[in-house]
Amino acid sequence: MSIIFKKFQRDLYSELPKIAVSILIISMGIGGFITFFQVSENIKETVDSQYEEMNLGDSWVNLQPIPVPTPEELIDYSRENNDESINEILPQIEVMQPRLHLYGKSEGSNGPIIIEILGLPEEQRINKLRITEGGDLSTEAKSNNVPVVVESRFEKYHGYGLGDTFNLSIVKIDQEAIEFETVNVTVEVVGVAVSAEYFLITGNQGVFVPRQSTIGVMFVNLPVLQNVTGFDGMINQVSIVSDNNVNELFTGTPLENVIISSYEKENMESYMILNNDQKGVKQVTPKLAGIWLIIAGCTISLNLYRIIQSQKKQIGVMRAAGMTSNEVMSFYTWYGI
Numbered sequence: 001m002s003i004i005f006k007k008f009q010r011d012l013y014s015e016l017p018k019i020a021v022s023i024l025i026i027s028m029g030i031g032g033f034i035t036f037f038q039v040s041e042n043i044k045e046t047v048d049s050q051y052e053e054m055n056l057g058d059s060w061v062n063l064q065p066i067p068v069p070t071p072e073e074l075i076d077y078s079r080e081n082n083d084e085s086i087n088e089i090l091p092q093i094e095v096m097q098p099r100l101h102l103y104g105k106s107e108g109s110n111g112p113i114i115i116e117i118l119g120l121p122e123e124q125r126i127n128k129l130r131i132t133e134g135g136d137l138s139t140e141a142k143s144n145n146v147p148v149v150v151e152s153r154f155e156k157y158h159g160y161g162l163g164d165t166f167n168l169s170i171v172k173i174d175q176e177a178i179e180f181e182t183v184n185v186t187v188e189v190v191g192v193a194v195s196a197e198y199f200l201i202t203g204n205q206g207v208f209v210p211r212q213s214t215i216g217v218m219f220v221n222l223p224v225l226q227n228v229t230g231f232d233g234m235i236n237q238v239s240i241v242s243d244n245n246v247n248e249l250f251t252g253t254p255l256e257n258v259i260i261s262s263y264e265k266e267n268m269e270s271y272m273i274l275n276n277d278q279k280g281v282k283q284v285t286p287k288l289a290g291i292w293l294i295i296a297g298c299t300i301s302l303n304l305y306r307i308i309q310s311q312k313k314q315i316g317v318m319r320a321a322g323m324t325s326n327e328v329m330s331f332y333t334w335y336g337i
Helices: 002-053 071-080 085-092 154-158 222-229 246-250 254-258 269-310 312-320 325-336
Strands: 059-067 095-108 111-120 129-134 146-151 165-174 179-195 215-221 234-241 259-264
Touching (some): 002 269, 059 254, 095 154, 095 222, 111 222, 146 154, 146 222, 154 179, 154 215, 165 222, 179 215, 246 259
Parallel strands (some): 146 179
Antiparallel strands (some): 059 234, 059 259, 095 165, 146 215
16 A cells, blocks of 8 residues: 555655646635625725715706796796796705706817817806816916816816916807807916816717717816807706706706707716726636636636546556455545645
8 A cells, every 4th residue: 555655645746736726716706706796895985985975966867058047937937927847946956956958169289179068157056166276166267277176186287377377169059040150269277177077088979989089077166267259148958956857857847948958967978887897807817717716616627537547557566456446545545635
């Protein structure tokens, strides 16, 4: 038995490097699974906390340009027109923030830029801006420049940062004649901000491929943007915090006639892409770990098969000596350990 054991020992030692590699592969697979899963959870927690901190809205409604109604005006309208629908809607809306959503053009360090322009109230109750550099929407610019706050990646992709000025082409309306013209204004970057709506920049609604190199985002004080573009006192978008579906909320009311389109948070490109990425990581991680473990298992099985093949003669001698299969298995298991 001593001779058989020594032969087994030599064969086992010769396979040790391969077995060690297999064990390393298994360890890396388990470690990789835990790491990927934890990273995915950390990213989700970080993104969700940012959405909560900046109070991301539930829905966005694109409107034909309309005057900004006050709550008092809505109530008066309801009384004058004997329309109770407004009174039914208002309690269902926690927050409704008016916005002016326009587009302009400019030239950046990397070529033409399509600029998404958001006119916002100085104090945002939802979709808040987090200023990372410079001032906020109330900050004034030098001379007659239009003060703007740019999204945090604007300088990286387009070359304009805090204190810089550049030309912006934008449409201006003559409300009396109902005529439009393109005007050029000089804007000055007075601040840099992060927005929960633009963790990913995709441009127009419906564009699913981020184009940060050709699209920029800027934020302007709502009255300032209204004055520059001729939309004095008017808005064309509202963002809402409400548990109710937007389509159901305004159906059958006068507001339905001025709604162009609407979308909920789950259909906003930036939110949807990030959520899908997080779900994808969670779905793929276990599969990658499983594939890794299968490869490691196959490698170990192959190594064990080679060891058994090299021990065929010894096993034959042991069986000829009267040992049962269980006794042979016990022998190799004991000495292997």
